Amino acid sequence: MTLDLTPDQLLSTTRAVRKRLDLDRPVPRHLIEECVDLATQAPTGRNRQRWHFVVVTEADQRRAVADIFLRALPLATGHPLTERDAWRMHYHPGSTERVFDGLRHLAANIHRVPAFVIPGVEGRTDHAPVSVQAGAWGSILPAVWSFMLAARARGLGTTWTTAQGPLERELAEVLGVPYDDVMLAAFLPLAFTLGTDFKPARRIPREHVLHWDHWESRPAGPARQSTRSAPAAVNPPHTH
Numbered sequence: 083m084t085l086d087l088t089p090d091q092l093l094s095t096t097r098a099v100r101k102r103l104d105l106d107r108p109v110p111r112h113l114i115e116e117c118v119d120l121a122t123q124a125p126t127g128r129n130r131q132r133w134h135f136v137v138v139t140e141a142d143q144r145r146a147v148a149d150i151f152l153r154a155l156p157l158a159t160g161h162p163l164t165e166r167d168a169w170r171m172h173y174h175p176g177s178t179e180r181v182f183d184g185l186r187h188l189a190a191n192i193h194r195v196p197a198f199v200i201p202g203v204e205g206r207t208d209h210a211p212v213s214v215q216a217g218a219w220g221s222i223l224p225a226v227w228s229f230m231l232a233a234r235a236r237g238l239g240t241t242w243t244t245a246q247g248p249l250e251r252e253l254a255e256v257l258g259v260p261y262d263d264v265m266l267a268a269f270l271p272l273a274f275t276l277g278t279d280f281k282p283a284r285r286i287p288r289e290h291v292l293h294w295d296h297w298e299s300r301p302a303g304p305a306r307q308s309t310r311s312a313p314a315a316v317n318p319p320h321t322h
Contacts (some may be wrong), residue, residue, distance in 0.1 A: 083236075084236055085234070093231070094282040095282060096230055098181075099239030100187055100241050101188075102275050102277065103188075103239050103273035103274075103275065104275065105191055105195060105196065106194075107196065107273065108196050109139070109196050111139075120229070124224040124225035126221045127217045130221065132205060134201065134264065135199055136257050136259065137199050138197065144193070144197075144198060146256050148193045148195070150246070150253050151246075151269060154248045154249040158245065165302065173286045195273055198269065199229065200246065200257065200266055200269055200270070201225065201226045201270070202259060202265060202266045202267055203219075203222035203265050203267055205218055205264075206265050207265065218265070230242065237275060238275065240270045242268055243271075246269040
C-alpha cells in the first residue's frame with residue numbers, strides 16, 4: 083500500500099524527517115527493495131548504472147555505523163557560510179533553528195534508528211574536474227532522491243545527510259565497500275514516520291532562484307529577520 087498522494091504532493095512533502103521517525107518499528111525488507119527498484123529508474127550517465135545501496139539493519143552493524151555517524155558530525159566543516167547563505171537560512175524566522183533542533187534529536191537517538199541506507203557510486207572523483215564530478219554525482223544523486231520519494235510514498239521517512247564524508251574510508255571498511263573504487267554519496271536514516279501529514283517547506287521566493295534566458299543578479303535582502311550565523315549545532319553545512 084502507498085499513500086494517497088498526487089505527484090505534486092509527493093514532491094513537496096518528502097521532508098527531512100528527524101523527530102518523527104518511529105524508532106521502535108522495524109522496516110520490512112520488501113519495502114526497502116521496492117524503493118531501490120524505483121531508485122534505479124533514475125537517470126544514469128551513458129547507461130552505466132554505477133549505483134549501489136548498502137542497507138544496514140543488523141543490530142551490531144547498525145551500532146557500528148551509528149558510532150561513525152556521531153564521530154563524523156563534529157568533523158564536517160564544509161564551505162564557510164556566505165552572507166547570502168545566512169540571509170536564505172533565516173528568511174523565514176525559526177526555520178533553521180528547527181533544522182538543527184531536529185538534528186540534535188536525531189544524533190541523540192541515532193542508535194535506535196531501525197535502518198540506514200548508504201548509497202554509493204562506482205568511480206572516485208577526488209580532485210577531478212567539474213565535468214567529471216557532474217557526470218558521477220549526476221548518476222547517483224537523482225537515484226537517492228528517487229529512493230527518498232519512494233520511501234515517503236510507503237509511509238517511510240528519511241533525511242539526507244552527508245555525515246559519512248569525514249570518515250568515509252572508515253565507514254567503507256566497516257561495510258566492506260572497496261573505498262578505492264566506490265564513493266559513498268550519502269547517509270540516510272530510514273524508518274516509518276509518526277504520522278504522514280507532512281507539509282511543504284517554507285523557502286525563499288521564486289524570484290530569487292528563477293532566471294529567464296540569462297543570469298540576473300539580485301540583492302539578498304530585505305531579510306525577514308536579522309541575518310546571523312547558523313546556530314551552534316552538529317554538522318550545519320551537511321544537513322538538508
